[in-house]
Amino acid sequence: MERLRVGFAVMLIFGFVLNMVHSSNxxxxxxxxxxxxxxxxxxxxxxxxxxxxxxxxxxxxx
Known part of the structure; x- marks a missing residue:
């Protein structure tokens, strides 16, 4: 369960960073x-x- 929570947090951060890179272009x-x-x-x-x-x-x- 903890691994799922950490994976979700990592994916959330990764998605946020990807969104910021996309919007800057x-x-x-x-x-x-x-x-x-x-x-x-x-x-x-x-x-x-x-x-x-x-x-x-x-x-x-x-």
Whole structure:
């Protein structure tokens, strides 16, 4: 039983080392594509939402 346990540990370590060697030879991923917007659209959307919120609050207060 002890021999089986030692054999399992050796195989586990061997598999881990083999996995590390294989992953070090793997090709790197392609760089991410550039964003489609430069953030102006998002900023403008947030501004519209805040203006709408201000109008609603003004209407509720009066």
């Amino acid at each position: 793997a090709q790197s991923l392609a760089p991410a594509s550039p964003p489609m917007s430069d953030g102006v659209t998002v900023d403008q959307g947030i501004a519209y939402v805040l203006m709408l919120l201000a109008l609603v609050l003004t209407y509720i207060i009066h």
